């Protein structure tokens with residue numbers, strides 16, 4: 001029943017790299033060197049540039065699937081605009097994504113939002129994202145968030161889309177609270 005030490009080590013290293021990025025210790029050159037480690041295929045491949053990151057246009061309007069109730073829509077629009085601005089203007093915020101081999105602006109731009117009704121929504125969860133996938137489910141509670149908290153949540157979810165796991169269920173990954181702290185500090189939210 002033991003955990004294979006290999007995977008535990010890898011998870012810890014990934015978290016360490018993320019924390020390092022937040023601390024501002026990763027130079028752009030070092031972070032760029034790790035870009036080949038992306039585990040994702042399909043659309044991610046076409047976004048991996050050769051010599052340097054291609055500039056990604058700042059997306060100001062979120063992509064929505066289906067209908068969103070008014071409060072969700074308002075929180076999404078204001079939170080999304082703030083999240084996009086922080087990713088664009090704050091190097092430490094962008095570094096959170098670079099440490100995962102991803103581009104934060106592009107990750108946010110490819111995110112699609114839809115309303116969710118999961119049991120987890122009943123337990124204070126504001127949004128849910130399957131790791132590695134761009135579809136973010138917004139719980140009713142998301143609609144009550146102010147723009148800063150909404151932006152923090154959207155960046156948190158975009159990190160999951162970029163491949164960041166969470167504890168639970170992954171015992172080697174950072175907890176939701178730890179991810180929120182990284183985003184708070186790195187993105188000034």
Ligand SMILES: [Zn+2]
Nearest residue numbers: 156160166176
């Ligand atoms: Zn999470």
